[in-house]
Amino acid sequence: MSPSPAKPIHLAYLFDPLCGWCYGAAPNLARLRARSDVEMELVPTGLFTGSGARSMTRDFADYAWDNDRRIFRLTGQVFSAAYHDQVLGSIGRPFDSGPAILALMAVRRTEPQREFEALSTLQKARYEDGRDTTSLDGVRSILAAQGFKAAAAALDHQPGHIAELAQSAISRGRALMAGVGAQGVPTLLILEDANATRIDTSTLISDLPRLLAIPD
Structure with missing residues (x-):
């Protein structure tokens, strides 16, 4: 009798679409997701929504750019001149991640298997192409141009359902953060039954082989 296959490791990736460190973690996150023994779900925390949203100021832009250059040095992720000038x-x-979260929830409702792809699309549109991802018009245009036409339409035709999905997802993200005492994103959790265990997410930036203590 052949042995039963090992149970996949279930991970929750807590993030915000406007978080530069989450964008920096994207390459290692993709490598981790490619593993056959890993299942991962996207969980937005709404870090930059509601009271966390703000208007772009020169001081904040300078602060963000300093962080972005550090992320580039650590990961090689592109923060383009178009992003610097236009965003x-x-x-x-x-500076409000609400519209981008709504865009991701529209993808979750219409093509859930493409949700990680949609996050990557929005991140690249912002950080590489200098596109606006902080307005519904901006994210709708990006989705439609990149082949997420059903999601773009859902933003127009199912706004109530999309908003409910977003609020539910953010509430889950904040509850998970509170449960493990996390203060920010990116945060990566192992979910097992009713338990959540936080992983050293610095490994997403700098040390993938040590992540989960599972060798490549």
Whole structure:
């Protein structure tokens, strides 16, 4: 009798679409997701929504750019001149991840298997192409142009359902963060039954082989 296959490791990735460190973690996150013994779910925390949202100011733009250059040195992830000029340079524009979370929930409702792809699409649009991901018009345009036409339509035709999904997902993310005492994102958790265990997420940036103590 052949042995039963090992139970996959279930991970929850807590993130915010406007978090530069989450973008920096993307390459190692993709490598981790490619493992056959790992299942991962995206859990937005709404870090930059509600009271966490703000308007872009010159001081905040300078602070973000300093962090972005550090992330680039550690990960090689691109923070382009277009991003610097068109995103950080748009003083007064809302810094609010709510629209991007709604876009991801629209993808979850229409093509859930493409949710990680959609997050990558939004991150690249912002950090590489300098596109606006803080307005519904901006994220809808990005989704439609990148082949997420059903999700783009859902933002228009099912706004109530999408908003409910977003609120539920954010509530789950915040509850998970509180449960493990996490203060920010990215945060990576192992979920097993009713228990959540936080992983040293610095490994997502710098040391993938040590992540989960599972050798490549």
